[in-house]
Amino acid sequence: MPARRFIVTVVADRCKECGICIALCPKNVLEKGNKLNWKGFHYTVPARPEQCIGCRLCEYNCPDFAIFVVEAEAAKGETVWARQA
């Protein structure tokens, strides 16, 4: 069975740096970023998306609707902004 690939997307301006997704990820995909969003939080970045196994623990446990996982052809980590000036 070929390995499944996932796109991990973080909505940067909704993240509040609670760290639950980083602590729960069993494959160490996520890490705390060093940039600030508009509310002054260090938002999570999907640093190693190629390790994602699609368990979606981060998506289900995110209190801020700020991260989600979609199955795709190639693994990719995205940081997007909901609010665009």
Add this chain to the structure above:
Amino acid sequence: MAVIRNIHPLDRFLRPERLPHMWCPGCGIGIALSAFLRAVNELEEEGRIDSRKIVFVTGIGCTARASGYVRFDAAHTPHGRAIPYAMGVKLANPDLIPVVFSGDGDIVGIGGNHFIHAARRNMDMLVIMVNNMIYALTGGQVAPTTPEKIYTTTTPWGNPERPFNAVTLAWIAGANYVARWSVTHPELLKNSIKKALLMEGFRFIEVLSICPEVYGRHIGFRSPVELYTHLRKVVKIRGKIRPLETEYDWERGITLGEFVVRDEPGFVRRLMEVVKGGKA
């Protein structure tokens, strides 16, 4: 003028222009709301529910702010009066599905009597009580659901009161469906909500939540991750257990599970029987 995009898969049930929400970092209410929205999403994809018929009713409190973030017909009602409002919605138009999503202070504190009597009438509604075990919005006073010996701002030597076990209360009052889950197990919570949304009569789901800012701060778990992992140790999932055997204690553990599944006729069906049998 800033442009707001729909990005997250649940954004069609949310009002993205109002996000990020006002809840503190790591607050469990967002996890509970996301489990509810996923349950509605899955039921709608399966064609078993029409999300336009859901009326989302909340009272006052941290949890109650959820009515401002969801794209359903929603009502933000006076303190403790979410259940009477939902009752009126159901009786005015029995096609609608009222969902009460509120906190522990709102449902078993101020609105305790409404809760008991709605369960006694088997009123057709789903009540989701997000229990963070404290009055968080007003600064961390002791709530009727604060476990014993817990330190809060109004109990500086530990809580001497016995807490409410809302599961037992709902069972005694006569609810059709009673379950207790925790935000540390969001998939089980989602499955429970999916089941309860399709039932009739009074359905009650208690969701244990984490409040790192006010509850966790006083008991030594200031970081959301610490409180989350500690709550996961406190809760114990038990199957096939009677509501009286459930435990509600921070030291000994809090029992999770599905405790009552009954199929008694709801209030609307009983009312219709009486009205049709009479002169009207």
